[in-house]
Amino acid sequence: MTNGQPQYPTGLGTSDATTIRLLGHDLAEELMGQVGFGELAFWLAAQRRPNAGEVRLFETVLVALADHGFTPTAIAARLTLLSAPESVQGAMAAGLLGGGSRFLGVTEDTGRFLAEVIAEAGDAARAATDAEWDALARKALAERKAAKRLVPGLGHPVHKERDPRTAVIVRIAREEGAYGPHLALFEAMGRMAPEVLGRALPLNGAGVCGAALADLRLPPELLRGFALLARAAGLLGHLAEELRRPIAADIYHAVDRNAQYVPEDTL
Template identity: 40%
Template sequence: MRIGKQDGAFTAIATSDADTITVRGHDLCAELIGKIDFTDYFWLLVTGTRPNDAQRAITNACMVAIAEHGLVPSVQASRMTLAAAPEAWQGAMAAGLLGMGSVVAGSSEVAGRYIAEVLEESRKPGADLHSAAHTSLEALKARRAKVPGLGHPQHSAGDPRANTLLALADELGVSGDHIACLRAIAEHAPAIMNRPLPINVSGAIPALILDAGWPLEAMKGIPLLARAAGLVAHLYEESQRSIGFIMSHHADLSIEYDGPPAASGDKNHSA
């Protein structure tokens, strides 16, 4: 059965023959292995071009900022999977990555798309960044929605990771329209939403990486790759010093059953 588009059967990423392996127009063995670092290679694989110094620095900084995030649900799922199946690292890694949605880790993609939408509105006739940000925030407030990229339950005075990333972007001369848009949103949000809403790391990362030239459609790849590194650390530790079953046991103790009681007086009940 034919499903979906059938024409355009091409890839520009890699090919090979009996003598060579070509990746994005480069000989893997002669030009890349031992001659390019992984961040450069990642950028090359995704975009087809090598990053410049600023792009490399921004990509490295963004991934370092979020590679490790503690025992968030995705990490717990990964560690408990390995505890139950210690031979299945691939399954445990998959369990962690599959748990990266719009609330945890994938929030960078949500914020990036929001920033891009506000920026697009600001470029319409008669609009600017501040008016577009204000209008968008009022719309979010009307439907009681959160502001993507702003606010933090612990760092209410400001997310230090976001502050460091934004300062780096300013220092490297990368700060452009996306960072300006994020800052405009952050300027108006507290008054409209009536609460402190500092820029968080999930807002800073897409603003930086988009201004550096990363494609919006590949935004989720940044936190996915970063968190994969963090998961490897957690899985290695889990293999050496397991806490997977401890977490599972504590969940049993912490979660109280509130369903109907067992019909213990029922003569037809069998254990």
């Protein structure tokens, strides 16, 4: 406390009568028109300014996660706009609140899983060769299999053979010198899956996004937040399209008119 008043420290933004400061810089004079939104989002979360290569990989991840069509989150946003057309914020929030373990959560789950495996391996995960990554992946996969737990980021409900996003993210990470232990371990998981799990499973693009974000040294506990940041753009696109070419009423009517009452004791 200062002079008897409580203090609430922040290193993000502040303002006075004539200026706005963000991250220690003059917003109008030093940031606006000079810093892209992706760079700023990274900077705000990481509290360090990313270099150009990190920005390119980070924005590649955001693009990869922005929209996947009529997912439950997009449908929820459209139906909420139908119900409350005066509340764009409510529709956006409805879609974002649906970002969980089945949709969008795989980015965080994969990043956390890889970080835990690497932390447990300690020195064995430093400057490892492909063979050493394979051995580490084999061990982690076997442990998951024995515990009857799914491996985050392996497999995709639509892209059964390969997720088209995966190779692009890995390539850009390598080009920008941002390919690190999380991506190396995750690629090894894909190589070892047939041997340990008995079948080949593609690296889920959202999972690769989690590995790439972890290699950018972003906190594992924030990884879902970056997926939500990306999906916000997609949801806004769905709401804009809903205003131009509405389909939410058709979805509502299709469910409502085909609802079948089933007595509880027959379920």
